[in-house]
Amino acid sequence: MLSIENLDLHYGQSKILNAVSMSASVGQVTCVMGTNGVGKTSLLKAISGVHHRSSGQVFLDGEEIAKIPSYKLAMKGIGYVPQGRDIFPLLTVRENLETGFSCLPSGAHKIPDEIFELFPVLKEMENRRGGDLSGGQQQQLSIGRALITKPKLLLLDEPTEGIQPNIIQQIGRVIEYLRDQGDMAIILVEQYFDFAYNLADQFYVLRRGEVTMSGDKKTVSKAEMLDAVSV
Numbered sequence: 001m002l003s004i005e006n007l008d009l010h011y012g013q014s015k016i017l018n019a020v021s022m023s024a025s026v027g028q029v030t031c032v033m034g035t036n037g038v039g040k041t042s043l044l045k046a047i048s049g050v051h052h053r054s055s056g057q058v059f060l061d062g063e064e065i066a067k068i069p070s071y072k073l074a075m076k077g078i079g080y081v082p083q084g085r086d087i088f089p090l091l092t093v094r095e096n097l098e099t100g101f102s103c104l105p106s107g108a109h110k111i112p113d114e115i116f117e118l119f120p121v122l123k124e125m126e127n128r129r130g131g132d133l134s135g136g137q138q139q140q141l142s143i144g145r146a147l148i149t150k151p152k153l154l155l156l157d158e159p160t161e162g163i164q165p166n167i168i169q170q171i172g173r174v175i176e177y178l179r180d181q182g183d184m185a186i187i188l189v190e191q192y193f194d195f196a197y198n199l200a201d202q203f204y205v206l207r208r209g210e211v212t213m214s215g216d217k218k219t220v221s222k223a224e225m226l227d228a229v230s231v
């Protein structure tokens with residue numbers, strides 16, 4: 001459903017991604033792994049249209065999307081949970097969720113019960129300001145807000161960063177649930193190796209902006225994957 005071919009990305013004169021090719025399929029979690037600063041976030045920015053690639057092609061269900069602005073890509077089904085969460089601190093939890101309505105036709109402006117079933121704390125905190133939530137609660141809100149847009153491709157940028165273990169487990173269960181529903185592709189950028197390994201169906205390892213290893217979890221051992229990430 002997502003296919004990337006020879007993607008280059010620059011910030012000014014600095015080349016950050018070099019000929020990256022990858023794909024992601026519906027019903028699978030595709031993990032992008034790598035140490036700090038290798039270009040994982042930049043890759044998600046290129047897919048979501050937040051920062052456009054310099055060359056290469058990105059296809060969503062066969063349509064070339066590399067030059068489409070991010071708000072239009074959100075309407076086409078790309079849900080983005082950015083690193084740092086980007087919650088609107090002065091809006092309530094409900095209002096944060098409702099910002100996702102802008103991607104939906106006016107008849108569909110309702111928060112599905114499923115969001116509160118997946119993240120009960122969002123119901124409890126519905127009228128609290130986003131800025132008053134803990135980091136873990138904000139992460140759940142950020143994922144919930146992306147799900148409101150009914151994505152067919154969900155991009156998650158380090159959802160475990162700075163989050164307490166019980167919420168990490170809960171987020172892991174939600175990712176598994178979404179994968180098993182079988183109607184979206186999930187790209188998970190993650191540095192927490194065990195979390196990523198447990199969830200991954202396929203993976204790509206980035207190093208200095210290049211894919212140095214990729215594979216299917218069925219054919220690559222955990223030790224091989226860990227070696228590739230740690231180099």
Ligand SMILES: Nc1ncnc2c1ncn2[C@@H]1O[C@H](COP(=O)(O)OP(=O)(O)OP(=O)(O)O)[C@@H](O)[C@H]1O
Binds near residue numbers: 036038042
């Ligand atoms: N807006 C920007 N302008 C210039 N350089 C940038 C910008 N954003 C990121 N970079 C640089 O691009 C490189 C890749 O950054 P990126 O955030 O994509 O890496 P990352 O793998 O996601 O790292 P981390 O795990 O630390 O988030 C880094 O060297 C970073 O300093």
